[in-house]
Amino acid sequence: MNKFGLLECTLRDGGYITGWKFKDDMIKDTISALTESGFDFVEVGYLNNKSDANNTTQFRKISDIADFLPSKRDKTTFLAMADVLQFLPEDLTPYDGRSIDGIRVVFYKHQIDEALRLGKAVSENGYKLFMQPMVTIDYNIDEYVALAEKIAELNPFAVSIVDSFGYMLKSDFRRYFRVLDNILPENVVIGFHSHNNMNLALINAQDILDYQSSRNIIIDSSLYGMGRGAGNLQTELIADYYNKTLGEKYNVNIVLDLISKYILPISQSKSWGYSPYFFITALYHCHPNYASYLLQEHNVSVSEFRKYIESVPKEMYTKCRKPYVIELYEKFKSGEQIE
């Protein structure tokens, strides 16, 4: 990669839309086309030691991914994500050059210890290690400094700033970037992963491309923004903006052909993208699934939804399980009727 690289994560983060069900042929074709388009990194799915099916981007073993990768790798680095609850240090097999090159370890703030253990094992097994602390803005600066110092000891390839809830402003990203830039060894790459709940993903990505730093940087995106809630940074937008401002590098026509063949057909029956409901979850710093789960079960107007979100206790903003979301709504409704 040059100073800036793009990481395509449709098969992983877009997978939330289909429950990671994608046809094997589609998976192969997508990886191959993204490689041909020139993406620096392609994330092909999750590692999940419980997975046992075909036609999914949840892979049980690292070696299961090898057959999906193109024989000619060009300059692309292939990655899979490992959630600390779904893939353990003992599930790792040593790097042999035939499957993925790196593993992105993803974790919440209460899972730092498990993440550091898994991260250490990833490095020791010869893979490029990417550390992905979700809801980065949930860490205050002291906590983030402490986290960065611990991660630095693991010899990571990259550490990402993750705007899971889609409300981080340019100034927020810059603040967390400065911490990482000060603490991490200069060869460690800094990554950015963002969501569009407030339509901020491209804004932040454009700003990142203006950073005055010698640090190498990676930006995540997905085709047509396919992803949870309002979705991710759109690959076609950041690739086109990169080409226009930093020089032609990515083949946008291939990107559009993938959207045409695979992604737009999915969007006919499953929806993602900007909506007032996700704007509201971001406005209140809540998990977007408060909207997704509630709207699956109830017809709730935007005005009512805003009042409902106001009723969420602060300590539950990042914790979002469906039964809780529904139960809280029923409490909220009965409270309204009593008034």
Add this chain to the structure above:
Amino acid sequence: MNKFGLLECTLRDGGYITGWKFKDDMIKDTISALTESGFDFVEVGYLNNKSDANNTTQFRKISDIADFLPSKRDKTTFLAMADVLQFLPEDLTPYDGRSIDGIRVVFYKHQIDEALRLGKAVSENGYKLFMQPMVTIDYNIDEYVALAEKIAELNPFAVSIVDSFGYMLKSDFRRYFRVLDNILPENVVIGFHSHNNMNLALINAQDILDYQSSRNIIIDSSLYGMGRGAGNLQTELIADYYNKTLGEKYNVNIVLDLISKYILPISQSKSWGYSPYFFITALYHCHPNYASYLLQEHNVSVSEFRKYIESVPKEMYTKCRKPYVIELYEKFKSGEQIE
């Protein structure tokens, strides 16, 4: 207004989605709520000397608008748009303080003479004059300087930079801003009107709020981005961003209530917002109606649409009538079959 003011244009530019059919009660309620929210300017619709119906925001006479305006005007300025083909100098009646305060004269590059005539009459009749040259990027800098010099003679209240096709980058807006800032008297406001075909509207608006200039500035937006193609800058996003970065000024809860009551119900049957088709029209600098018109009649994949747009002759990029769009597609298809 402070240095920065917001102009809400849902009833005018969102009107493209409904053919400007809005219930009279909705029109009144919306204007009143937007005023209460604190918007500096509210555009209530089009002036159109052919209009003869109720329940529309196409108004035949200036005086027809008076009944829709709140008795308490607070600090809000009320506007209507006049297209040079739909409202003529002789249709104007003198300002009497009971109806709108200003008129936005909108025109294409080949209509400059008519626009200057109408603009002069607007000023002479006592209204604040806003000049809106559509597809601003269609003017090269020499042409734009000449236009700005002619407009400056009319004593306008404001002149807008208009990104009709949604592909102007920050650097483009800054270039046109510098021309206006150099030429227009210092009391003239500069406005910005943008569309989301490449999801750039909020990016450009955020950048504009960073301009180092003593000039007063207006930014246009609509509720939930309601508008043609991928729609406009979303009012809720720019109002919230303004509040967060420049101090609380706009009531976002009222904005969300309007979206809840009037706009989201419309979006159930009519669609707007970011899509790969509008991304492609913007990529090729074409009018978004190439997508809207064609998709009304034909099921066209994203890949095929991109090839179709490649076949549009350059001189037709800004000219877009439905029969032409369809005829060109049929030619494109038969050409494909011959190959």
